[in-house]
Amino acid sequence: MMAVLSAVLMLAGGVFCFVAAVGMLRLPDTIIRMHAATKAGALGAGLMFLSLACFYVELSTTLRAFAAILFLLITAPVAAHLIGRAAYCTRVRLWDRTRIDELAFTCDWNEPESED
Amino acid sequence: MGMEDQLVQIAAQITLVLLTLAILIAFVRLFIGPDQADRIVALDLISVLIVAYLAVLCVYTGQKAFLDVAIAYALIAFLGTVALARFRERLAKERGGSENRDAEESS
Numbered sequence: 001m002m003a004v005l006s007a008v009l010m011l012a013g014g015v016f017c018f019v020a021a022v023g024m025l026r027l028p029d030t031i032i033r034m035h036a037a038t039k040a041g042a043l044g045a046g047l048m049f050l051s052l053a054c055f056y057v058e059l060s061t062t063l064r065a066f067a068a069i070l071f072l073l074i075t076a077p078v079a080a081h082l083i084g085r086a087a088y089c090t091r092v093r094l095w096d097r098t099r100i101d102e103l104a105f106t107c108d109w110n111e112p113e114s115e116d
Numbered sequence: 117m118g119m120e121d122q123l124v125q126i127a128a129q130i131t132l133v134l135l136t137l138a139i140l141i142a143f144v145r146l147f148i149g150p151d152q153a154d155r156i157v158a159l160d161l162i163s164v165l166i167v168a169y170l171a172v173l174c175v176y177t178g179q180k181a182f183l184d185v186a187i188a189y190a191l192i193a194f195l196g197t198v199a200l201a202r203f204r205e206r207l208a209k210e211r212g213g214s215e216n217r218d219a220e221e222s223s
Contacts, residue, residue, distance in 0.1 A: 003120035010172060011136035014131035016121060017168055021138035024145045024161055032193045033145075037157050037191065055124060065171075067127050068187050072167070073123035075194040079160060081172075082201035087153035090208035109203035 006049035006054040013047030016040050030087050034080060042076035128176040135169045156200045163193030 023036030038065050053065035094101070139162055146158035167190045174182035 001120075003124050006175070007124050010124075010127050010131050010175065013168060014134035014172075016203050017136045017165055018138045020161060021141040021165070024158060025141050030151055030157065033154065033159050037161040037164075041161050041168075045168040045171065045211040047165050048168045049186075052175055056180065061180055064183050064187065068171075068183070068190065071187065071190060072164075073171040075190070076149065076164075079194055079197045079201070082198055083153065083156055083160065086156075086208075087151070089205060092153050094150050 002057055005019035008050045009047050009051035009054060013044045013051060016047060020044060020054050029098070030092045031084060032089070032095065034084055038076050038080040038083075082099055086111050124175060128172055131172050132169070132176065135165055135172065139165050139169075152204060156197070156204060159200065160193075163189070163197070165192065167188045 017040070020021055020036050020040035023040065024033055027033045049065045049069045049072070053062040056062065076093075128200055128202065142158050142162045149155045149158055167186050169184050170186035170189060174180060174186065195203065
C-alpha cells in the first residue's frame with residue numbers, strides 16, 4: 001500500500017517538474033518564468049522526497065527526507081526573492097501586456113539623482 | 117510485495133524520463149535566455165530538478181546514500197543561486213542603470 005502511494009506521489013512530482021520546465025520555456029517574461037520555475041520546481045522536488053519517505057518506512061531515512069522537504073520549502077522563497085529583486089532592479093524587460101507595475105518606484109537606487 | 121516493488125520501479129523509470137526531458141527543456145532556456153536573469157532562473161530550475169532526480173535515483177537503485185547526496189546538493193545549489201543573484205545585482209549597481217528598459221522609456 002505504501003509502495004502504491006509512493007509510486008503515485010513520484011509520478012505526480014515528475015509531472016510537476018515537467019510542467020515547470022515547459023513553463024520555463026514558454027512563458028513570456030523573466031518574472032513570470034520565475035513563477036513557474038521556483039514554485040512548481042520546489043513542489044515537484046518536495047513530492048519526490050515525500051515519495052521517498054513513503055517508500056522507505058524507516059525512522060532515519062524518513063526523517064532525513066522530511067528535513068530535505070523542510071529545507072526546500074525554506075530556501076525556495078528566499079532564492080526566488082533574491083532572483084526576482086535582482087532581475088527587477090536591473091530593469092529586465094517586462095511583458096508588453098503588463099498592466100500593473102507595483103514596484104515601479106521602489107528600486108530607484110541606480111537612477112541618476114536629478115529628479116527631485 | 118514483488119508486484120508493488122515492480123510498480124515502484126516502473127513509476128521511477130517514467131519519472132526519470134520526465135525529469136530528463138525537463139532538464140533538457142530547461143537547458144534550452146539556459147541557452148536562448150535573452151537576459152542574464154533568465155539564465156540564473158534556468159540554472160536554479162536545473163539544480164532543483166537535479167535534486168529531484170537524485171531523490172528518484174534513491175528509490176530506483178535502493179542506495180540510501182543518494183538521499184544524503186540530494187540534501188548536500190540542495191544546500192550547495194541554494195548557495196550558488198544566492199551568489200549569482202547578488203553578483204547580478206551588484207554588477208548592475210556598479211554600472212549605474214541598465215540596458216533593457218531605459219531604452220524603451222526614453223523612446
